[in-house]
Amino acid sequence: MKKTYLLDCTLRDGGYVNDWRFGEEAIKGVARLIADTGIEMIEMGFIKGDVYDRDRSVFPDPDSMTDAITPKAPGLIYAGMVDMSAPIPIERITDRKPEGIDAIRVIFKKDKIEEGYRYCKRVKEAGYLLFVNFVGTDLYTDMEFIEGIKRFNELKPFAMTIVDTFGLIKRKQFLRLVYLADNNMDEGIVLGYHAHNNLQQAFGNAEAMVELNLKRDIAIDACVFGMGRGAGNLNLELFAEYMNENHGTDYRIEPMLEIMDRYLGDIYKTRFWGYSMPFYLSASRGCHPNYAIYLEGRDSLTAKGFDELIRSMTPEDRVRFSKDKAEYYYRRYLENHIDDREALDELRKLLCGKRVVFIAPGRSLQDAGDEIRSLQSEPDTVTLAVNFTADDFHPDLIFSSNMRRYEKIEGHTDARCITTSNMKECKITDYVVNFSSYASKEPDIIDNSGLMALRLLRDLGVSEAIIFGMDGYSPHQEDDYYDSFLRFRFPEGAEHRNDLISAELSELSRHLKLRFATPTSYRI
Secondary structure, three states, X not given: OOOEEEEEOOOOOHHHXXXXXXXXXXXXXXXXXXXXXXXXXXXXXXXXXXXXXOOOOEEOOHHHXXXXXXXXXXXXXXXXXXXXXXXXXXXXXXXXXXXXXXXXXXXXOHHHHHHXXXXXXXXXXXXXXXXXXXXXXXXXXXXXXXXXXHHHHOOOOOEEEEEOOOOOOOHHHHHHHHHHHHHHOOXXXXXXXXXXXXXXXXXXXXXXXXXXXXXXXXXXEXXXXXXXXXXXXXXXXXXXXXXXXXXXXXXXXXXXXXXXXXXXXXXXXXOOOOOOHHHHHHHHOXXXXXXXXXXXXXXXXXXXXXXXXXXXXXXXXXXXXOHHHHHHHHHHHHOOOOOOHHHHHHHHHHHXXXXXXXXXXXXXXXXXXXXXXXXXXXXXXXXXXXXXXXXXXXXXXXXXXXXXXXXXXXOOOOOEEEEEOOOXXXXXXXXXXXXXXXXXXXXXXXXXXXXXXXXXXXXXXXXXXXXXXXXXXXXXXXXXXXXHHHOOOOOXXXXXXXXXXXXXXXXXXXXXXXXXXXXXXXXX
């Protein structure tokens, strides 16, 4: 059996989880501990952008990586990665220096293969070990893959790598790609494998590749603790242990566990990665995992709705993520237009001219029970809860625009329910109103139920809304909610979200009297 290299890419691919902000001490610490494991290669981060921040594993040129790897460990190959979707100017690829990184890995999609070739040629001329990474290898036809391999054979790279970008390559297809590569790569070039774990194929595929006993060296990418966006990557500690038990290697597992404990554990608690329903669905539909990240962050779709939305996308859009496309498909899915005039007429009779006790599920609600009950006893007062049953307060109405929340409400309340037209799976409700009539034009808060409910009250002629529990968002989500089951993982930027909602509340307050009875982060 030829040599099997293990390549740690925690600081690079794992960095998608925390925007590569590991901290200077952690970046150096991970490199030092990986050297102690006996792993042959480490990828220190991306080579991209224009700014050097010592606390991020992103570097504007190869030379800026030198400080993070000093002193270098003998025998360990240090690498950086260039992404051809946003490469640094080629003149920044300065000649390799003994104290600097040893290798540069270049990743590119198949429509960037010629640009990638020219860039790789410069990397090789500069004296670095060259890794050629075929992004989305499964999206190549057999002939495209073979032609790509033959093109890069001309450069005599150190390695060529099969990249399972969407985490959906199963063993039969994977082995076919391995055989195609092995039979068309020049002798002496290492064959690599970079896995993502959306369908939990990473370990099995890597194991199968090792067991083939190819006549060339191979390199397996992995991350400590499987760190990586979405479902994560192949676990370095697990695969190293497999290699020790089955192939006579002597990797030390303890330093990997120390990395997990010292540097990654706290990140994992707040920025989960690992197997999940959204990443399974995105992979099974051949969809870029960033769509799963975006849609999971909305926290409003059931599994059925999630799958329907992905299936509504064109095949071309599924494989090329952009936030604009994600927002477009999400809004289109939500805007299920209906004729809601009858429902609005009935609600107007019930609410016009009334004062509404408006109950949102913020933590401040825990101390507001007496005041709420006092207000409820007054005439011309109606109580409306948003996205939860509010059993302690016996609301007259419940408003929901979130099917995942409404699953906890449907059939479990005596209150009359107002739901929005996007909730296609809703079976029991009293009034259905158009989602698009009350949704925000700001994509980050398009489906905020509190704002939607207040817009509806404004249009129904309510005189005043006395608001409880609409606290705003904080970076610590465990502090935000009245009930633990209501906790909600939203995209980054609690303060930005608060600013957007504050602006819309200010506009609403011009037409509907709003009185916050509990503390809030929103500013009107």
